[in-house]
Amino acid sequence: MNIDLIVIGKTDSSEVQALVSSYLKRLNFYTKVTLVTLPDLKNTRHISAESQKRQEGEMLLRQFADGDFVVLLDEKGEQMRSIDFSLWLQKRMNSGLRRLCFVIGGPYGFSKEVYARADGKISLSRMTFSHQIVRAIFAEQLYRAFTIIRNEPYHHE
DSSP, X not given: XXXXXXXXXXXXXXXXXXXXXXXXXXXXXXXXXXXEEEOOOSOXXXXXXXXXXXXXXXXXXXXXXXXXEEEEEEEEEEEOOHHHHHHHHHHHHHTTOSEEEEEEOBTTBOOHHHHHHOSEEEESOSSOOOTTHHHHHHHHHHHHHHHHHTTOTTSOO
């Protein structure tokens, strides 16, 4: 199974970039994980939040193929403990999926069309994080899930 982490816009923080890169490198030991960075919209000060979500949504929808399992990282999603997430991930791997897409939207979230296409939603916390820092947090949780699946000593419980 291939995993794509699809994000809107580059991160300005070299520290966040370094963390994400580090976890993606570690993850590739377990499965192919690709970071897909879509371009930021230009002149967003002159467009409404709804218009921004719609335009970003159009870019996102072009990334998905038939048969992809699309999961939005969204504040309205299901919250899980790390162990539960590893079980969730193992089920997806056992189901024969070819491509699992985790999506981090822009600052205003997702358009209704992207919500309609999604196969699931996961929330990392009740707290709100910037869409940039979520990349590092999620990459670490994805790595943690694989170490749990493999019974490796990274996760302590």
